[in-house]
Amino acid sequence: MSLQAAWHIIVLAAGKGTRMRSNLPKVLHPIGGKSMLARVVETAQSLHPRTITVVVGFGAEAIRAAMPEAPVRFAWQTEQRGTGHAVACGLHGLAGADEDRVLVLYGDVPLISQVVLQSVLQQASQASVTILTTELDDPTGYGRIVRGHDQAVIAIREQRDCLPAEAAIREINTGILAARLGDLRRWLPALTPHNAQGELYLTDIVSAAVAESRPVNTVCTADTHSVAGVNDRWALAALERVYQRRQAEALALAGVTLADPARIDFRGEVTAGIDCMVDVNVVFEGAVTLGNGVIIEPNCILKDVELGDGVRVRAFSHLEGAVLQAGAEVGPYARLRPGTELGAHSKIGNFVEIKASQIGEGSKVNHLSYVGDTKMGAECNIGAGTITCNYDGANKHRTEIGDRVFVGSSSQLVAPVRVEDDATIGAGSTITQAVPAGTLALARARQVIKTGWQRPRKKPKTDG
Numbered sequence: 001m002s003l004q005a006a007w008h009i010i011v012l013a014a015g016k017g018t019r020m021r022s023n024l025p026k027v028l029h030p031i032g033g034k035s036m037l038a039r040v041v042e043t044a045q046s047l048h049p050r051t052i053t054v055v056v057g058f059g060a061e062a063i064r065a066a067m068p069e070a071p072v073r074f075a076w077q078t079e080q081r082g083t084g085h086a087v088a089c090g091l092h093g094l095a096g097a098d099e100d101r102v103l104v105l106y107g108d109v110p111l112i113s114q115v116v117l118q119s120v121l122q123q124a125s126q127a128s129v130t131i132l133t134t135e136l137d138d139p140t141g142y143g144r145i146v147r148g149h150d151q152a153v154i155a156i157r158e159q160r161d162c163l164p165a166e167a168a169i170r171e172i173n174t175g176i177l178a179a180r181l182g183d184l185r186r187w188l189p190a191l192t193p194h195n196a197q198g199e200l201y202l203t204d205i206v207s208a209a210v211a212e213s214r215p216v217n218t219v220c221t222a223d224t225h226s227v228a229g230v231n232d233r234w235a236l237a238a239l240e241r242v243y244q245r246r247q248a249e250a251l252a253l254a255g256v257t258l259a260d261p262a263r264i265d266f267r268g269e270v271t272a273g274i275d276c277m278v279d280v281n282v283v284f285e286g287a288v289t290l291g292n293g294v295i296i297e298p299n300c301i302l303k304d305v306e307l308g309d310g311v312r313v314r315a316f317s318h319l320e321g322a323v324l325q326a327g328a329e330v331g332p333y334a335r336l337r338p339g340t341e342l343g344a345h346s347k348i349g350n351f352v353e354i355k356a357s358q359i360g361e362g363s364k365v366n367h368l369s370y371v372g373d374t375k376m377g378a379e380c381n382i383g384a385g386t387i388t389c390n391y392d393g394a395n396k397h398r399t400e401i402g403d404r405v406f407v408g409s410s411s412q413l414v415a416p417v418r419v420e421d422d423a424t425i426g427a428g429s430t431i432t433q434a435v436p437a438g439t440l441a442l443a444r445a446r447q448v449i450k451t452g453w454q455r456p457r458k459k460p461k462t463d464g
Contacts, residue, residue, distance in 0.1 A: 006100045007049040007121065008181065010090035013037050013107030014057030014077040019232040025059030027107035028066055029236055032243045033267025033285060036110035036230060037063065041070055044105060046114045047121065054107070055090045082199030083175070088188040091181075098182025101125070104202065106175055108230045111239060116226050117176075119219045124178035128214035129206060131156070132176040134221050142172035143203055145218065153216045156203035160196035171220065173203060174227040183214070251278075256290070259298075273309070291326065300331075308344070322354075325361070343378065360403065373415065374399040383409035383427060390415045402437065 017026025027037035037054070044052050054070075056063050057077040064074060077089040087104055101124050105112065116132065124130040131153065133145050144166050146155040156173045157166050187208045191200040209216050221227060225242045228235070247270070248261035255274035258264055263280040270284045273292035282296050286304035290296075294307050297315040306323045313319065314331030321338030327345040330336060334348050339356030342348065346359045349366035357371050360378035365371055367384035373396050374388050386407050388399045397415035401407075405419050408427030419425065420437035429443040 006097070007047065007103060008094060008096055008100060009044045009047070009049045009052045009103045009105060010075075010087055011037070011040055011044060011052065011054045011072075011105045011107050012083065012086045012090075013063060014055050014060075014080065014086055014089075015108070016058035016080075017108070017231070020236075021233070025063055026230065028059070028063060029230070029233075030267075031110045031236070031240055032247070035066060037107040038067065038070075039110040040105055040107050040112060041067070041072060043112055043114055043117065044103075045071065047103075047117060049103070050096070050100070051094065053090045053094065055086050082193070082197070083202035084188055084191045084200035084204065087184065087202055088200075091184060091188070094181075096181050098180065098185070100181040101178050102181050102184055103178045104176060106229060109174075109176070109227060110230065111226050111228065111243060112176070113223065113226045116219075116221050116223060119221070120176065120178055123217045123219050126215070127217040128180050128183050128212075129209045130178045130217040130219060131206070132174045132221065132227065133171050133218050134174055134224050134227055135170045136172055136224065137170070139170050139172045143175075144169040145171040145173060153206060153218060154210050156201075156206050158195065158197075158201065158203065174221075175202075175229070176227065177202070179205060183209070268303070279315075297332070304338075305336075314350075371399075373397065374401060376401040377403035377405065377421070379403060380405045380407070382407045383411065385410040386413070387411075388413045388415060 013027045015026060020026050020029065028035045031039060041052060052072045053075050054072045055075045055077050057080060060076065075090045075092060077086050120130055120132050141159050143156045143158045144162055145153060146157050146166055148154045187205045191204055193199055195201060206216055228239060230236045230239060244266060245261065247266040248258055248264055251270060251272060252258055254272055256272045256276040256278060259279045264278060265283045268284055268286040268288060270288045272290040275292055276290050276294040278296045279298040281299045283301045288302050289306045291307055291309035291311065293310045295312045297313060299316045300313050301318045303320040305319045308324055308326035310327045311324045312329045317331035317334045319336040322336040322340040324342045325344040328342040330348045331350065333350045335353045337355035340354045341358045343359055343361035345362050347364045347366065348354060351368045352365050353370045355372040357374040359376050360380065362378050363376055363380040365382040369382055369384065369386040371388050373390040380401060389412050390396050390399065399413050399415045400418040402419060402421035404422045407425045410428045411425050412430045414430065414432045417431055417434065419435045422438045423435040424440045425431060425435065426440065426442040429441060431441060431443055435441040
């Protein structure tokens with residue numbers, strides 16, 4: 001049987017998650033900068049099923065809006081009647097043969113792995129029902145896997161329905177299972193709410209299979225974090241740390257030195273070369289690529305950036321949507337906004353903001369400056385306090401700066417304007433016209449000295 005042709009996945013995501021104490025649907029709370037549900041759906045996609053169905057209820061519109069391009073179909077569970085009822089809602093309208101298999105996942109189990117699920121799929125082709133289990137030192141709150149004398153599964157007993165001997169069982173049901181589509185179509189309508197919670201339990205299909213002498217298999221995983229669910233924000237925080245630790249480990253094994261793996265956050269995908277160094281409190285978002293020998297100092301945020309070999313990002317810098325060529329240096333306290341491109345060995349200093357600009361090889365903008373919508377050539381030196389005045393209140397305009405241009409401190413370049421190669425602009429100038437190559441431009445008021453001038457003094461206070 002082809003996995004690609006005969007598998008369907010149903011993701012249960014209809015619960016409100018009352019213990020989260022939030023107006024946001026539980027499954028939309030993030031792990032590593034991405035919603036739990038999005039992570040589960042991505043893992044489901046990696047298995048190449050024929051269909052993926054997300055069962056929604058509370059916050060259904062918010063969930064649909066959060067996944068506008070996800071290749072899923074949505075099914076509605078208008079009232080919360082248990083997991084068996086939720087899966088039945090997911091099967092409604094699902095086209096497939098009786099021999100097809102259905103894999104049931106949960107939108108609040110965000111770290112479920114492809115490897116674990118592939119083990120379930122392999123076993124499921126040989127059984128009517130295959131259950132993913134794990135063993136816990138403290139299984140309180142989980143359904144127990146009840147086995148007969150021959151170790152065959154005979155039932156799954158929920159915590160509230162356990163007999164004392166059953167409550168001592170350490171092997172628990174993760175909730176994730178696979179079953180024949182035809183069997184689910186027969187068994188689910190027959191479920192009854194004869195249990196402590198008055199719900200239709202999906203797990204009761206195990207008893208139905210046993211009653212029909214149909215094979216029930218289990219796959220036990222030692223990765224308890226992979227099957228851990230989130231019911232409250234403390235559990236969410238705990239899994240966040242697990243996720244972050246795993247990402248940090250992968251980056252370290254790829255050749256990156258981490259000053260403290262517990263003080264780094266991954267909210268996207270990081271690709272790194274060798275011999276990089278990442279200090280504490282660095283946040284990676286979106287797609288980040290690091291070349292070889294990159295150094296990132298403390299308290300930096302990098303979102304959707306590409307850093308070439310030998311780039312150094314100094315402390316407290318914020319980079320977004322930027323590309324830095326080999327040997328470039330940024331910060332401390334610098335901000336690179338989307339559309340920034342830094343040439344090789346260029347330097348952006350402290351309290352400098354660059355937006356939608358190309359800075360040429362070896363050029364320097366060292367202090368307290370704003371450069372926006374600018375194309376700058378090589379080996380330029382931009383003095384402290386320089387501003388490219390790119391916005392007229394309605395439209396943005398471009399500034400063009402050639403090679404080897406020197407701009408004195410506290411200057412304003414009023415766009416649109418061009419400064420040609422080897423030009424020099426005197427400090428304190430406001431440039432509104434083109435500056436020819438090799439010339440000196442001065443545009444400031446003449447200094448006036450007045451002798452005998454008295455500085456104003458405060459008037460003395462009077463009573464009353």
